[in-house]
Amino acid sequence: xxxxxxxxxxxxxPQQDPFRFIDEIxxxxxxHIVASYRFPEDAxxxxxxxxxxxxxxxxxxxxxxxxxxxxxxxxxxCALERSPEELEKLVTVFTDANVEFSGTVLPxxxxxxxxxxxxxxRLKLRSEVEMRLDDGSVVCSGVLSGMGxxx
Amino acid sequence: xxxxxxxxxxxxxxxxxxKNDEALTSVGMETSILDDLKVNSARLVDVVIAFEDDFDxxxxxxxxxxxxxxxxxxxxxxxxx
Numbered sequence: 138x139x140x141x142x143x144x145x146x147x148x149x150x151p152q153q154d155p156f157r158f159i160d161e162i163x164x165x166x167x168x169h170i171v172a173s174y175r176f177p178e179d180a181x182x183x184x185x186x187x188x189x190x191x192x193x194x195x196x197x198x199x200x201x202x203x204x205x206x207x208x209x210x211x212x213x214x215c216a217l218e219r220s221p222e223e224l225e226k227l228v229t230v231f232t233d234a235n236v237e238f239s240g241t242v243l244p245x246x247x248x249x250x251x252x253x254x255x256x257x258x259r260l261k262l263r264s265e266v267e268m269r270l271d272d273g274s275v276v277c278s279g280v281l282s283g284m285g286x287x288x
Numbered sequence: 289x290x291x292x293x294x295x296x297x298x299x300x301x302x303x304x305x306x307k308n309d310e311a312l313t314s315v316g317m318e319t320s321i322l323d324d325l326k327v328n329s330a331r332l333v334d335v336v337i338a339f340e341d342d343f344d345x346x347x348x349x350x351x352x353x354x355x356x357x358x359x360x361x362x363x364x365x366x367x368x369x
Contacts, residue, residue, distance in 0.1 A: 232330035259349050261333040284330055 141216045149212050150204060151228065155181065158201035165213055168254050172205035175247040183244050193242040198268060198277050203231055206252025206266035207283035214257045215285050227285035232261065236279030240270065247271050252281075260285035289369050294343075294362050301338045302358070305331045317359030325358075339365060 141149070143162040150159060164171040176193055183191035208229045215224055242248055248268050255263040261284035268276045299315055306312055307326035311319065321327050327335065336347050339361065345368040355361050 230330075232328075256333070256337065258333050258336075259352065261330065282330075284333075 138218060138220065139216045141213055146209050146213050146216075149224075150209055152204055152208070156200075158197070158204050159209060162205075162209060163249075165210070167214060167217065170205055170210040170213070170252045171249065172209060172252075173247055173249045174201055176242060176244060178244040180244065191244050193244075193246075195236075195238055195277070198238070198242060198248075199234060199236055199279075199281075201248065202236070202250050202252070202266040202268055202277065202279070203234070203281050203283065205250040206264040207231065207262055207281050210252050210254065210264060211257075211260075211262040211283060211285065214254070214262060215260060226287055227260070228288045229283050229285055232282045232284055234279060234281045236277055236281070238277045240274055240276040242270065242276055248276060255280070289366070291362060291366055294366050294369070295358070297342060298339070298358060298361050298365065301342055302327065302335060305335060315358060317357065317362065319358045320356055321358060321361070322356070343369065345369065 143165045146165060147159060147162050158174045159172045160174050162170060162172045182194060182197065186192065186194045211229050215227060248270060250266060250268045252264040252266045255265055261282060263280060263282040266281050267278040270276060302325060303312065305327045308324065311324045319325060322329055332352065336352055340347055343365055345365065351364055355364060
């Protein structure tokens with residue numbers, strides 16, 4: 138069992154470029170996480186979403202919320218309960234989500250995601266997650282869940 | 289509380305997560321929650337929390353491992369009422 142630092146948790150998030158949507162974890166404890174990510178202007182998906190009018194796909198925003206509010210927070214919580222050896226044998230899978238969109242994210246914009254734990258039981262984490270732009274406007278919010286399962 | 293009432297409440301709680309509606313028409317104590325009712329295993333924690341809220345009880349995570357059938361859930365809950 139270990140109380141991982143923000144940097145240690147980020148290093149253990151399995152998603153990597155070009156599918157890593159966390160640049161930095163700013164706050165992390167057993168109840169919440171705050172993480173940010175700046176969408177690169179040259180991200181490949183902007184070529185098709187949409188030609189001449191690039192906006193970040195909603196599914197990518199959901200993934201961004203999940204990587205912070207479920208994967209990273211879940212890794213931290215799992216590490217509090219499980220040994221490093223057990224942790225190595227687990228992978229976090231997305232189980233369910235209920236999300237509402239209220240804004241858009243353009244190429245180059247930075248988003249900050251706040252995830253608050255609703256429950257963590259039997260390696261399943263449910264979080265209330267909200268994403269905002271730097272101007273404070275809410276982009277999307279929702280309830281997301283995932284659980285650690287054997288690799 | 290009568291076992292029949294616990295059974296009916298358990299089935300009612302499970303219903304939103306049941307993927308095999310046909311199995312609900314003949315649900316009994318021996319009905320498997322995962323194999324027959326096709327409840328997603330990832331939803332078991334949701335189900336357990338719903339049991340706790342509805343019956344105002346606490347269910348230890350270790351006890352959940354013993355629950356396979358509707359009857360297992362009914363017996364577990366009845367033992368805590």
